[in-house]
Amino acid sequence: MELKKPYLLFLGDAADPLAAKVAQGIKTWHPEYCVGQYRLPTCNADCEVDDLSIEQAVKAGAKTLVIGVANRGGVISQEWISVLVEALDAGLDIASGLHNKLTDIPELVASAEQNGRALFDVRYPTQSYPVANGKNRKGKRLLTVGTDCSCGKMYTSLAIEKEMKAQGMNADFRATGQTGILITGDGVSVDCVVADFIAGAIETISPENSSDHWDVIEGQGSLFHPSFAGVTTGLIHGAQPDALVLCHEPTRTHMRGLIDYSVPDIKTCMEANLAAAKLTNPNVKFVGISVNTSQLGEKAALEFMDKVESEFGLPVVDPFRQGVSRIVSKLSEV
């Protein structure tokens, strides 16, 4: 599953900017993939690219309409269907990361077939993956891990890939969730893989490579999240990482969605991740800590990061405030 580029970003009837965060993510990380956006009259989001009709988007070279908006419950709204059919008729593929599938909507399936176009439900794996073989493979890999879910692993990974490329390094972001897949056009939504194949799927998307090449693999979940730690464990083992970056959101009071579970302290979390990662790569080490300080003022943020940096002796950055160049510099030691 590799999406054809460039994209027309479909913002639909996004109620607010947050509802269009997938489209915003694509625009932020890969503006060169975006020929424009399509908005319905009630849309309250704006990715600050050209507003195009389907016809204009096709003329501008668009190959795929990407649904960049999330409705409540991951539903594909009835109001969208006529636009999506128009896009298929005009020669575009459609990609979606929503829970509900494009391929479950008869009008879309019929139109895609008739026009020879593809519908990509990127949340759902379309290929089968092997059981992981655990074999040591060439090339280097960096993996982001977290004290919790949704604390900045995708953002940090994309920032690291971008910084590495800017420094002339040979690097590729490897997406493991639907938003990352839509941003990059490829990857696996690892939490939707059958349990036996979690690690095997990650081995598949980050294969052996030249010895100067880095895969920057997007982590998922947390070893300390009782709902999802199985996914995280398999992901760590399959990634066979040389370098780990811990992602942390310092104001969170409990694990996401589970009020009975407190967030682990950074030291405990790093030790557990190192222990898990050493199974498939005994030389793995942490190269930095990425803190999402969006809920803190600048002073509090900097104080927190200083404290963590002096405790662990690693670069501690907020990618959004400071970039990740200090973490990338550390990779020369791996």
Next chain:
Amino acid sequence: MELKKPYLLFLGDAADPLAAKVAQGIKTWHPEYCVGQYRLPTCNADCEVDDLSIEQAVKAGAKTLVIGVANRGGVISQEWISVLVEALDAGLDIASGLHNKLTDIPELVASAEQNGRALFDVRYPTQSYPVANGKNRKGKRLLTVGTDCSCGKMYTSLAIEKEMKAQGMNADFRATGQTGILITGDGVSVDCVVADFIAGAIETISPENSSDHWDVIEGQGSLFHPSFAGVTTGLIHGAQPDALVLCHEPTRTHMRGLIDYSVPDIKTCMEANLAAAKLTNPNVKFVGISVNTSQLGEKAALEFMDKVESEFGLPVVDPFRQGVSRIVSKLSEV
């Protein structure tokens, strides 16, 4: 998915007794579920129950024909089909734990529909499971964990359930793999669940219960097996175990299927399992070690077990040689 009992064990054309180990397992643990066996002329296995025709099995009360034989590659042999269709016509359901599905064979699907019978491919979940909620639940749970895959977790769990019931305790074996499901008639093949729902599936099959009740949950894989540790992690978290039993095969030279990975020592393995299990039950403890000494002579086996017992101060038994009563006695301390 609960299979109707009793069963007719289908041994087919089993090349040797090992090929019929699923049928043998059902006979060993639940002889009361078995009205008889059906063998093709070339069968080289024998569960030592009555050989019955389909007609005789139905008269004897059989409700489900269970495929108790494994072919190379988990294939449903062409030679079996006419017998299976005869069974459906005669009013039996069919259950299979093979990789290839009964429901992918048009003759069987047609006959099942026509006769109003069910086809159970127990390897494949038929219900959807929730994301685990991690909430503390009443009732007690014992989980078997292992230094490796295939080192006696199912056998140990079944032996513990049997011993607990013999002692008048309130206990239920909870199957997490296809053989266990066929033996007990219910459960979930946890390595075939979508990754996000591993822990949630285990919470579902071992729900809140009365405070004197024990679920004896069959473990899978190993935290030290790089192909499957994700499954093991989710299973441990979902099980929320009060008691752990470590299963070990002392002659194994490397992790199953992976010659580059050595088997962890018992202490390291116990520590890792305790750390993982404490996330959802801080009071969890080991209550025993179950050693599969089938590859050792009696003297070497007893010496090995003595050594381990003196090292860890826990009951160490081979369930096959000595039973598990010493482990069950330890449960009063939990």
